[in-house]
Structures are given as C-alpha cells and as structure tokens.
Amino acid sequence: MxxxxxxxxxxxxxxxxxxxxxxxxxxxxxxxxxxxxxxxxxxxxxxxxxxxxxxxxxxxxxxxxxxxxxxxxxxxxxxxxxxxxxxxxxxxxxxxxSALKQYLDHCRLQRTERAERMVGKLAKMGVKIGIEQIILKAQNGSVGRPHIAAVLQDGGYVKSFSEAFSRYLGAHSPAYVKSIxxxxxxxxxxxxxxxxxxxxxxxxxxxxxxxxxxxxxxxxxxxxxxxxxxxxxxxxxxxxxxxxxxxxxxxxxxxxxxxxxxxxxxxxxxxxxxxxxxxxxxxxxx
Known part of the structure; x- marks a missing residue:
C-alpha cells in the first residue's frame, strides 16, 4: 500500500x-x-x-x-x-x-474510558454532562478533551474552550484524567x-x-x-x-x-x- x-x-x-x-x-x-x-x-x-x-x-x-x-x-x-x-x-x-491497527483501536477505547472518568469527576463537582453527548460531538471519531469542552460550552457551564480547560480539563484542573x-x-x-x-x-x-x-x-x-x-x-x-x-x-x-x-x-x-x-x-x- x-x-x-x-x-x-x-x-x-x-x-x-x-x-x-x-x-x-x-x-x-x-x-x-x-x-x-x-x-x-x-x-x-x-x-x-x-x-x-x-x-x-x-x-x-x-x-x-x-x-x-x-x-x-x-x-x-x-x-x-x-x-x-x-x-x-x-x-x-x-x-x-495489523499491530498498528490493533494499537489504535486500543487507544480509541482508552480515550472513551478517559472521557467517562472525567464526566464522573465533573458530576461530583455538580457539572452534569453525559458521555453520550461527548461521543456524539466526536462524531464517532477519536474522543478528546475538546469534545468535552464543547459539551460544557453547549450546557452553559463555561463561556469558551479556554475557560473549560482552565476551570475543569487542563492538566492541573480538578476534572483532569491522565492521557494514554x-x-x-x-x-x-x-x-x-x-x-x-x-x-x-x-x-x-x-x-x-x-x-x-x-x-x-x-x-x-x-x-x-x-x-x-x-x-x-x-x-x-x-x-x-x-x-x-x-x-x-x-x-x-x-x-x-x-x-x-x-x-x-x-x-x-x-x-x-x-x-x-x-x-x-x-x-x-x-
């Protein structure tokens, strides 16, 4: 190929x-x-x-x-x-x-699990969003923090992407979960x-x-x-x-x-x- x-x-x-x-x-x-x-x-x-x-x-x-x-x-x-x-x-x-394909499939699952854990952390902070909304936002693609940020913005929890990252999703923020x-x-x-x-x-x-x-x-x-x-x-x-x-x-x-x-x-x-x-x-x- x-x-x-x-x-x-x-x-x-x-x-x-x-x-x-x-x-x-x-x-x-x-x-x-x-x-x-x-x-x-x-x-x-x-x-x-x-x-x-x-x-x-x-x-x-x-x-x-x-x-x-x-x-x-x-x-x-x-x-x-x-x-x-x-x-x-x-x-x-x-x-x-095949080995590369299998690895990328594994990453895709890990990314979705990571998003689920972040949703759980957000829920404990009173920020209620669903994993389904995030997967929908990702359009069946590779799920990432920008998709969570977009759902937070849609829900009126933040006014911008940058606010979503600084308040909730950034590496030193409360809902952050480590990547792969x-x-x-x-x-x-x-x-x-x-x-x-x-x-x-x-x-x-x-x-x-x-x-x-x-x-x-x-x-x-x-x-x-x-x-x-x-x-x-x-x-x-x-x-x-x-x-x-x-x-x-x-x-x-x-x-x-x-x-x-x-x-x-x-x-x-x-x-x-x-x-x-x-x-x-x-x-x-x-």
Missing amino acids: PSSLSGTGHNGFEKADLHIHTKCSDGLFSPEEIVEKAAAAGLKAISITDHDSVAGIDKAKPSAIEKGIELITGAEMSSAYKGYDIHVLGYFFDYEQ ETHPAEVIKLINEASGLSFLAHPAQSVSDEILKQLITFGLDGIEIIHPSHDSYKQNYYREIANEYFLLFSGGSDFHGLKDREDEIFGKLTIPMDWVTKMKSRLVKA
Whole structure:
C-alpha cells in the first residue's frame, strides 16, 4: 500500500503542512474540507495527523488525488514519559499493518474510558454532562478533551474552550484524567515496524531539554521544528538539536479550526517540500 499519493515537484518554494487535525479526532473540518482548504492555500503536500486515529486518511484520498495534493499518511500518537504527555507524529507508515491497527483501536477505547472518568469527576463537582453527548460531538471519531469542552460550552457551564480547560480539563484542573500512558519507545517501535518515521511533536510545548535528549535515544527519526508554539528562536534551537543528532525536520500548523484566527494562519505555517524529500530518502535507506 503506497503511503503517499499524487506526487508533485519538490523544490524549496513549494510548501507542505504535516500537522493537521480533522473531525476524525478533535478538529472542526472533515478530511475532505481540509483537502479543499489545502488546495486553496496552494499546499503541495499535507498530512492529516489526527490523535490516535487514521480514520481520516481514506476519506481524504479521493479529493487529494483530484486536487493533485500529496497526502502523506500520518497520525499524532499519545504516550507518556516521566510525568510528561509525549506526542509522537508518525508519517509514511502502513496504516493497515495489523499491530498498528490493533494499537489504535486500543487507544480509541482508552480515550472513551478517559472521557467517562472525567464526566464522573465533573458530576461530583455538580457539572452534569453525559458521555453520550461527548461521543456524539466526536462524531464517532477519536474522543478528546475538546469534545468535552464543547459539551460544557453547549450546557452553559463555561463561556469558551479556554475557560473549560482552565476551570475543569487542563492538566492541573480538578476534572483532569491522565492521557494514554504508553511508553514513547513503544509508540516509536510501532511506527518503525509499520515502515514509518517518528517525530517528536511540539517539543517546546511538551518537554524539557533533558527529556528531549532521552526521547532521541528511543529512536526518533526527527523533531517538529515549525509549530505555532515555536517562535524563530525555538525553531533555530530545535533545528540545531536535530542537526546534532542527524535527525529530520518536520512541521505544520497543528490546525484544528477551533480557535480564533486559526483560519488565517492555515497555509502560512508550512515547511518546504525539500524537508519532505529528505524524509522520503530516509525511508528508502531504511
């Protein structure tokens, strides 16, 4: 099974976005709508990287082929290490490989159980919402905290997403329940065994330098350099670390379509296509 479709040119002026979420996890737009947006923004390649889900890939394929956009297989996979939530971006893997499929099914169940526990904690605080509403909000996709936040907003318990996270759902808030606790080395191994590449997502947002260096020893292929949480200083900083360890670069908008002004940056927070070419050359050598 090919892991990318509809190849296009690879000079440095062409752009890609390899971090995009859809309704199949916690994004606002369908995979088909994301392809439309990518075409309108002039992107040559995209990766739909839903949380612990590959459900959007087959949905996006026909329109990506039609629009001449290269669709790179992707997912943002959850893990935990020394108290940190670690997100690993997988690319170019065989998403029909059985071990990977089984693992993602397991994550889907875990995410729903996590949401149920959060609903239980909220109920003890007098905030009454139902798990059915959350699953409905997720449209049978991968359940996450943004879906709970949306239900809290619908119920009038909070006025905004940010209030839902600061009052109830954030990592230090009373209804918080830890995410998937798989060791990152296990996630990296799963991606590798499915013939893919693994990248640490948004390091500035999630890990200390010491933890980053430990994660590199687990076999990461690269680091996400371009991300909304990385200013130019951080981009250069992580680029230097990647170079030091002979790692690949990746990046993208981490687009969900949920926050104000996100639409304005879609198509602007991109990576050059030659980064994608270098990723592919690493695949050939594997």
